Amino acid sequence: MTVGVLALQGSFNEHIAALRRLGVQGIEIRKAEQLLTVSSLIIPGGESTTMAKLAEYHNLFPALREFVKTGKPVWGTCAGLIFLADRAVGQKEGGQELVGGLDCTVHRNFFGSQIQSFEADISVPILTSKEGGPETFRGVFIRAPAVLDVGPDVEVLAHYPVPSNKVLYSSSTVQIQEEDALPETNVIVAVKQRNLLATAFHPELTADTRWHSYFMKMAKEMEQGASSSSSGTIVSVGETSEQAKPDIPIYQ
Numbered sequence: 001m002t003v004g005v006l007a008l009q010g011s012f013n014e015h016i017a018a019l020r021r022l023g024v025q026g027i028e029i030r031k032a033e034q035l036l037t038v039s040s041l042i043i044p045g046g047e048s049t050t051m052a053k054l055a056e057y058h059n060l061f062p063a064l065r066e067f068v069k070t071g072k073p074v075w076g077t078c079a080g081l082i083f084l085a086d087r088a089v090g091q092k093e094g095g096q097e098l099v100g101g102l103d104c105t106v107h108r109n110f111f112g113s114q115i116q117s118f119e120a121d122i123s124v125p126i127l128t129s130k131e132g133g134p135e136t137f138r139g140v141f142i143r144a145p146a147v148l149d150v151g152p153d154v155e156v157l158a159h160y161p162v163p164s165n166k167v168l169y170s171s172s173t174v175q176i177q178e179e180d181a182l183p184e185t186n187v188i189v190a191v192k193q194r195n196l197l198a199t200a201f202h203p204e205l206t207a208d209t210r211w212h213s214y215f216m217k218m219a220k221e222m223e224q225g226a227s228s229s230s231s232g233t234i235v236s237v238g239e240t241s242e243q244a245k246p247d248i249p250i251y252q
């Protein structure tokens with residue numbers, strides 16, 4: 001089983017490094033025909049407008065939509081979540097093309113601008129039940145989007161509690177207001193719908209590989225379900241010296 005990582009812009013190297021730590025080979029995808037060589041795909045974080053422009057320039061949208069439609073596993077992180085959403089608000093003037101497939105509305109910069117980026121431990125019961133480990137996951141939110149609403153087939157995997165007087169979103173803006181009172185609103189930050197997984201944060205920037213492992217299991221289950229005679233195998237890169245060296249800055 002080889003995993004494609006859309007490599008137009010953003011944190012594709014970090015995803016490939018995280019996969020490598022699991023012994024899985026990640027392949028950089030820049031052209032439509034390369035999608036034919038992989039059985040699952042990660043769309044990384046970055047800047048979704050730029051990424052969309054590059055995808056458009058390389059005529060990748062039809063192939064990406066086809067990939068999603070044929071039921072192959074796709075995981076979008078941050079800008080990748082925006083790519084996968086059926087509906088997005090808070091876009092730049094003129095909007096941007098989306099791959100779609102995930103029945104949800106996403107707010108592109110829900111948590112505010114770049115300087116309002118933050119890290120927080122988020123509760124991840126479903127991830128923990130599948131992958132073990134701590135009850136929480138260190139969410140790295142970089143000018144992060146959030147999911148505003150989901151359709152009936154979408155499973156919510158994680159929330160982030162925000163004081164409800166702090167974030168007021170309309171269809172196009174987020175206003176951060178002076179905080180003085182609770183209660184909290186649970187904002188959706190991780191979802192799954194059949195073959196699609198999406199997180200508003202960046203697991204590839206942490207040392208915790210549970211989301212990558214979760215995605216690999218999801219891909220394996222789907223592959224086994226799709227074809228009982230599947231010959232797909234995880235390509236292990238083994239204990240190479242390349243694997244041994246620390247390859248990215250890790251935020252823990």
Ligand SMILES: NC(=O)CC[C@H](N)C(=O)O
Nearest residue numbers: 045046047048078079108
């Ligand atoms: N870290 C990220 O991927 C940020 C995504 C950003 N909000 C965008 O619109 O593209």
